[in-house]
Amino acid sequence: MAWEGALGLPVRSPRPAERAAAFNRISGTDEVAMELSKKTIRCRGCRALVLDTAGPTHRYVGASPGCWQLYGEVLAREYSNVRFAAVHGLTVDCYAVQHPGTPSPQTIRSVARHLIRLHLVLEREFDPRQATRAMQNAGLKKGDLKWLEPPASPGSTTVLDVRRAADPIEHRDRVLAWSRSVWQAWTPHHATVRRWADS
Numbered sequence: 739m740a741w742e743g744a745l746g747l748p749v750r751s752p753r754p755a756e757r758a759a760a761f762n763r764i765s766g767t768d769e770v771a772m773e774l775s776k777k778t779i780r781c782r783g784c785r786a787l788v789l790d791t792a793g794p795t796h797r798y799v800g801a802s803p804g805c806w807q808l809y810g811e812v813l814a815r816e817y818s819n820v821r822f823a824a825v826h827g828l829t830v831d832c833y834a835v836q837h838p839g840t841p842s843p844q845t846i847r848s849v850a851r852h853l854i855r856l857h858l859v860l861e862r863e864f865d866p867r868q869a870t871r872a873m874q875n876a877g878l879k880k881g882d883l884k885w886l887e888p889p890a891s892p893g894s895t896t897v898l899d900v901r902r903a904a905d906p907i908e909h910r911d912r913v914l915a916w917s918r919s920v921w922q923a924w925t926p927h928h929a930t931v932r933r934w935a936d937s
């Protein structure tokens with residue numbers, strides 16, 4: 739797609755081993771410990787297998803603490819390098835939509851805004867900045883937002899897949915795959931989201 743050309747990442751690095759080594763230094767969670775741990779649970783939002791921790795989570799985003807921790811690590815990686823700017827918005831969109839929480843004014847508005855941006859980027863090929871501007875204006879003034887019943891399956895790709903990426907290019911590709919998977923999962927509500935985007 740046209741907007742992928744704006745990502746600013748090389749198609750292939752000449753020295754992938756060095757690239758991966760540098761990339762992994764950014765990571766936080768001890769992946770080996772997580773693999774060995776028996777204290778894992780399915781996140782109540784995205785169903786990813788995550789550590790069963792008692793850590794903090796978001797006030798209304800419906801994520802288990804172990805998943806919220808993974809998301810924090812992925813965000814830290816994206817904030818560490820401006821080259822991730824183009825996919826960062828998709829990461830936020832995917833995570834919000836995959837963890838819709840329970841009906842409330844905040845969750846209704848959050849899920850709607852992030853679905854609108856997914857629609858604009860994936861179906862209308864908006865670049866990330868255009869999509870953010872349009873999302874901020876679309877569908878939110880008319881008072882017709884409503885709770886959309888989340889799909890039975892949140893999609894097969896999760897923040898855990900992005901967290902496991904070995905280098906920046908794989909990270910980008912996994913965020914793109916994640917966004918397509920999440921948008922596909924919400925197919926029953928596509929017509930509503932498109933209408934909101936045009937309102």
Ligand SMILES: [Zn+2]
Pocket residue numbers: 781782783784785786801802805806837
């Ligand atoms: Zn989750």
